[in-house]
Amino acid sequence: MSSVRVCSFESRRSVEIAKLIEKQGGVATVAPSMREIPLDENEAVYAFADKLLAGQIDVVVFFTGVGARAVHDVVTTRHSRDEFLAALERVTVCIRGPKPAAVLKEWGTRVDVRAPEPNTWEELLAAMEAHPLDLAGKAIAVQEYGLPNGEFYFELERRGAEVLPVPVYRWGFPEEPGPLLAAVHSVVAGDFDVLMFTSAQQVTNVLKAASDEGVEHAFRESSGRLVIASVGPTCSDALRDAGLHVTVEASPPKMGPLVRVAMEAGRSGSVEGRPRSDAPANPLE
Numbered sequence: 001m002s003s004v005r006v007c008s009f010e011s012r013r014s015v016e017i018a019k020l021i022e023k024q025g026g027v028a029t030v031a032p033s034m035r036e037i038p039l040d041e042n043e044a045v046y047a048f049a050d051k052l053l054a055g056q057i058d059v060v061v062f063f064t065g066v067g068a069r070a071v072h073d074v075v076t077t078r079h080s081r082d083e084f085l086a087a088l089e090r091v092t093v094c095i096r097g098p099k100p101a102a103v104l105k106e107w108g109t110r111v112d113v114r115a116p117e118p119n120t121w122e123e124l125l126a127a128m129e130a131h132p133l134d135l136a137g138k139a140i141a142v143q144e145y146g147l148p149n150g151e152f153y154f155e156l157e158r159r160g161a162e163v164l165p166v167p168v169y170r171w172g173f174p175e176e177p178g179p180l181l182a183a184v185h186s187v188v189a190g191d192f193d194v195l196m197f198t199s200a201q202q203v204t205n206v207l208k209a210a211s212d213e214g215v216e217h218a219f220r221e222s223s224g225r226l227v228i229a230s231v232g233p234t235c236s237d238a239l240r241d242a243g244l245h246v247t248v249e250a251s252p253p254k255m256g257p258l259v260r261v262a263m264e265a266g267r268s269g270s271v272e273g274r275p276r277s278d279a280p281a282n283p284l285e
Helices: 014-023 043-053 067-073 081-089 098-107 121-130 150-158 179-188 202-211 216-223 232-242 253-268
Strands: 005-008 027-030 035-038 059-062 092-095 139-143 162-166 169-172 192-196 227-230
Touching: 005 014, 005 162, 005 179, 005 216, 005 253, 014 027, 014 216, 014 232, 014 253, 027 179, 043 067, 059 067, 059 098, 067 081, 067 139, 067 169, 081 121, 092 098, 092 121, 092 179, 121 150, 139 150, 150 162, 150 202, 162 192, 169 202, 179 202, 179 216, 192 232, 202 216, 227 253
Parallel strands: 005 027, 005 192, 059 092, 059 139, 139 162, 192 227
Antiparallel strands: 035 169
């Protein structure tokens, strides 16, 4: 079989993922699908800071390292770093995964609750309850990581908590959308064997790009014949919610394992048990 043709929609680590794909013998196309755009208005972050410093928040949740840094950078335009970090020491600090853990370690900030792998909001919620943390009556500030996590908020509120969303950035299209639009058309043309997604927001942006180009139906039809590789449960849920299948999912949810399982599936020529169109025929059939 010819080399596996892989399209990744990774943005921040595009060079790294291309090298990993090529190291595994694949032909890599990387089409950055998103960029982080700081919110023009940071009133929500300032409101969070005011409540935090006034002792009106009981729990702070950091979902991402980038978001944690952004919160710090915004807060410290009005308050001193020492004030901010001291206020964090007076509340329960919860994190979803290793990236915010690294940021808080730099700050010297204590972490009370951390979600185990695969680091979704569900593991985080279970860890919070096992802490044990009585959520009833607690004011919980949640650093958002693009789109609001409605399911997490619902579960917190169902347990009697008051949720204060803290949005610090949103996701937009890349400044140069050409490679993404070209990749969408290449999917329709059948130029790839594997589509690789490393975040839930990539799914939204890729489908929007296909819609904007007037080829969403054709994109969905073509992608149904390909291996679709997901970095982890959150991304997989987004794919299924969008009506796309998930052929393989990385475990643990990291880039290296993702590339390995994607390449294995691509070489086998199967999409959820169905042969790829250019895969060799099974001599036993």
